[in-house]
Amino acid sequence: MNGALLVASREISSYFRSLLGWAIAAAALLVEGIYFIAFGLSEARMSAEVLKKFFEGASGVTMIVAVLMSIRLLAGERENGTLVLLNTAPIRDAEIVAGKYLAALAMIVLVTVLSVYMPLLIFVNGKVSLGHIAVGYTGIVLLGSAALAMGMFTSALSRTQIMAAILGAVLVTVFVTLWMVARKTEEPVSDFLSGLSLHHLRQSPFMTGVLKLENVVYYVAVTYFFLLAAVKTLEARRWR
Amino acid sequence: MALKPKEAASSANPPANKAPAPRAAETPAGPGAQGKLVPWLGPIYVVSLGLLFVGERMLGTMEGARMAFSGLGFVGVLGSTALRVVLASRERDPSRRSIERMLTLFQTLGVIALGIYFATSTDGGRSLIGLADAAPEKRARVTGAATVAWISLIVVSVIPLLFGEVALAPMRRAPRVEVRRVRAATLAGVTLAFAVAYSSLFTFAAGELDVKADYSYFRTARPSESTKKIISSAPDTVEVRAFFPPLNDVGAEVDGYLADIARSAPNFKYAFYDRLMSPALAKDNKVTQDAVLVILRGPSRETLVLDKEMSKAAAKLKTLDADFQKALLKAMKEQRTVYFTVGHGELNETGGQQAAEGRSGKLLRRLLEGQNYVVKDLGLPQGLANEVPKDASVVMVLGPTAAFAPEEVASLARYAERGGKLVIALDPDAKADLGPLADVADLTFKPTVIATTDQFFVPRRRNPSDKANLVSNRFSSHASVSTLSKVSARAAVIVPVAGSLDKKQGSEAKVDFVLRSSAGAFADDNGNFELDGEEKKSTFNLAAAVTKPIKEGTPDADKAKGPAEMRAFVIADADSLSDAALGFAETNQIFAVDALRWLGGDESFAGDISSPEDVRIQHTKEKDTNWFYGTIIGAPSLLLGIGILVTRRARRASGRRA
Numbered sequence: 001m002n003g004a005l006l007v008a009s010r011e012i013s014s015y016f017r018s019l020l021g022w023a024i025a026a027a028a029l030l031v032e033g034i035y036f037i038a039f040g041l042s043e044a045r046m047s048a049e050v051l052k053k054f055f056e057g058a059s060g061v062t063m064i065v066a067v068l069m070s071i072r073l074l075a076g077e078r079e080n081g082t083l084v085l086l087n088t089a090p091i092r093d094a095e096i097v098a099g100k101y102l103a104a105l106a107m108i109v110l111v112t113v114l115s116v117y118m119p120l121l122i123f124v125n126g127k128v129s130l131g132h133i134a135v136g137y138t139g140i141v142l143l144g145s146a147a148l149a150m151g152m153f154t155s156a157l158s159r160t161q162i163m164a165a166i167l168g169a170v171l172v173t174v175f176v177t178l179w180m181v182a183r184k185t186e187e188p189v190s191d192f193l194s195g196l197s198l199h200h201l202r203q204s205p206f207m208t209g210v211l212k213l214e215n216v217v218y219y220v221a222v223t224y225f226f227l228l229a230a231v232k233t234l235e236a237r238r239w240r
Numbered sequence: 241m242a243l244k245p246k247e248a249a250s251s252a253n254p255p256a257n258k259a260p261a262p263r264a265a266e267t268p269a270g271p272g273a274q275g276k277l278v279p280w281l282g283p284i285y286v287v288s289l290g291l292l293f294v295g296e297r298m299l300g301t302m303e304g305a306r307m308a309f310s311g312l313g314f315v316g317v318l319g320s321t322a323l324r325v326v327l328a329s330r331e332r333d334p335s336r337r338s339i340e341r342m343l344t345l346f347q348t349l350g351v352i353a354l355g356i357y358f359a360t361s362t363d364g365g366r367s368l369i370g371l372a373d374a375a376p377e378k379r380a381r382v383t384g385a386a387t388v389a390w391i392s393l394i395v396v397s398v399i400p401l402l403f404g405e406v407a408l409a410p411m412r413r414a415p416r417v418e419v420r421r422v423r424a425a426t427l428a429g430v431t432l433a434f435a436v437a438y439s440s441l442f443t444f445a446a447g448e449l450d451v452k453a454d455y456s457y458f459r460t461a462r463p464s465e466s467t468k469k470i471i472s473s474a475p476d477t478v479e480v481r482a483f484f485p486p487l488n489d490v491g492a493e494v495d496g497y498l499a500d501i502a503r504s505a506p507n508f509k510y511a512f513y514d515r516l517m518s519p520a521l522a523k524d525n526k527v528t529q530d531a532v533l534v535i536l537r538g539p540s541r542e543t544l545v546l547d548k549e550m551s552k553a554a555a556k557l558k559t560l561d562a563d564f565q566k567a568l569l570k571a572m573k574e575q576r577t578v579y580f581t582v583g584h585g586e587l588n589e590t591g592g593q594q595a596a597e598g599r600s601g602k603l604l605r606r607l608l609e610g611q612n613y614v615v616k617d618l619g620l621p622q623g624l625a626n627e628v629p630k631d632a633s634v635v636m637v638l639g640p641t642a643a644f645a646p647e648e649v650a651s652l653a654r655y656a657e658r659g660g661k662l663v664i665a666l667d668p669d670a671k672a673d674l675g676p677l678a679d680v681a682d683l684t685f686k687p688t689v690i691a692t693t694d695q696f697f698v699p700r701r702r703n704p705s706d707k708a709n710l711v712s713n714r715f716s717s718h719a720s721v722s723t724l725s726k727v728s729a730r731a732a733v734i735v736p737v738a739g740s741l742d743k744k745q746g747s748e749a750k751v752d753f754v755l756r757s758s759a760g761a762f763a764d765d766n767g768n769f770e771l772d773g774e775e776k777k778s779t780f781n782l783a784a785a786v787t788k789p790i791k792e793g794t795p796d797a798d799k800a801k802g803p804a805e806m807r808a809f810v811i812a813d814a815d816s817l818s819d820a821a822l823g824f825a826e827t828n829q830i831f832a833v834d835a836l837r838w839l840g841g842d843e844s845f846a847g848d849i850s851s852p853e854d855v856r857i858q859h860t861k862e863k864d865t866n867w868f869y870g871t872i873i874g875a876p877s878l879l880l881g882i883g884i885l886v887t888r889r890a891r892r893a894s895g896r897r898a
Contacts, residue, residue, distance in 0.1 A: 214450070
């Protein structure tokens, strides 16, 4: 675990020292703000509906940020030839993956929390509950966590950052759009696909302020599985 | 278990001192003749499983295609596994034999999974193991466990097999294969397969537990206690058929609502149907569009129409409980008639300025219709002076400002004697003697306005007259106010400008004063809203529930509707049932509905109706500019500015260090 924390602290400091991290955070805020103005506050809507619209926009932005942040984690190291340094360091593959994941997740949480002034603006003229806002943010962080783990997996698979970005975007998009496929199939396949879908049915309850254990477990499970897959992918260099 | 680099290296290049290089005669010559077939066994097995899936799960309704795909898949799985067993036993190279045996094991797991599937999911299999004749509960339990088992086994079979094949592929034609390398790969596959299996199981189990915390400010209405009580009171099953397209957002909201009811009412069952997939059922239920709920109870059928688009259905979802209850009551009970008396300046016939100010009975009429009542007028033209119509379930006298003719009062008294149900809302503002009306219910009415010396009033004009706008939460435990009495700590009824009630001397009626004023109230004899002169603080009766048994030999007693006794609900202030009060305070609506339910003998249905409200955000262009646009531009710019500063400072610091 010490190895993971060491990797995480190194990663976080590199985020703050690079303008790219700040630019991504600022761009995320800008896009979320535009979405909030354009779709949430474009007309006299009910407070809860405005909040839901904000979370819709924020969840999309968070997934994009997660994929963008994940591509350089392992593929970037491999492309720059620095992955070998990590491999030869006295830390396990799982610690490398966990450390890099924790650092990126911390940045995603930071970027997400920075946008909190937007839902709080609803209090100026409307009425929502703080619990609703907290649950919505919980959903976005869990979604970001799952998307980041998927990106981490594709980053471990890829030799270049571009390939990692393409694979990550494809994987996340496939998981997001599974509910559309589910609509065209019959039970029990439709149930399975919609249950596996990353955003539609899983994220909606969070957006409306309902915290369901099932959805929390789902996001944790997806995160765990893809991180495990990333670890196994790194380990696979020994048997491939 | 990860293979350490050194171990991998050692397995790839065994040290000379431990394993001397084999002599030329012992060196394996690569895969044998059968080796050409072996690389195809894994892919054949996986493709065969895919064919089985297509046949069983996607072509289930097309018998011919199903048989072809499933048959081909089954033969492929069994054949490839059997062939692998045979070839593995014939393999002479110990390393290759070890690997093939390992891969055979994974394929065998898949065959076992298929065996479990066919034994528990097909008619023939169920008959074979005796499951077809088992009790439904046992069958469901065994089928559920078997489903989990065969899916898990398939996953644990396929993923490690593929990983093993991938690791083995580069070594297929090599003179030697590395067992450890393949073993490490299959172990990684097993780890991932188990991760898939238990992640799925955890998610499924969490879904079954249905643990949730609802922090939504606005949400789809939940089923109220009242709705649940109405369903539970039904002697037979209440069924709801919901016709929604698959995976519909509105359907998901309705599903949550119905599931809540099903959890608390054992006699309630519901199911969702796709209208296009079940055309016969839709036709039987006269459903011609999506997003329709059909409520069935015995031969009764009621329909509630929503919208399948969430943007359009949102408003209806807010009042789902009220609408569902309305439809439910129609299905549960025959429609009843309530008569509003007219011709005496009642609330229900006011118009113009008075109605605009809220002295009207429109909201009350809507509440009654929501409880499955038909509202009719009853005045001299309808025969009030002679007799109350026989179909009257309830007669309401809402704040008359003119006196009733003696014949009309006598008619109401006869109606009460034969077991009639009355709501008499009196008003101290009336310029007529309303005593005879109170007398019908064995009460006396004092029109002196009650004011209060404490804080239990609603300020409206910000002058002393506000002290007559009483609020009270002093409810009795009577059934007619049961909902409010349970929540009296946080609920109060508005009673603006009320008189007071007392029991008539010598009356045998059972009188329960269900609502009283606070102890700081006083009868304001001189009308200055101040406690002075002879006025004394006391508690006054603001509403009463009166019951009286029907005397033997009363003519037409058998025509009484509802409970076999006279019931009257008398209020000393008609304004508490006006639009102004009902629109302002939801508690007044509950007060009216509970009283009505008690009169109709439906007191067991008591409970508020769930109708959450949301606040619309009203914002101006100026505010948009100042608050919102400023903030979205400001925050990202500020963040970027901080970023530039921090990174420049970091660069300078690293430059100095260099």
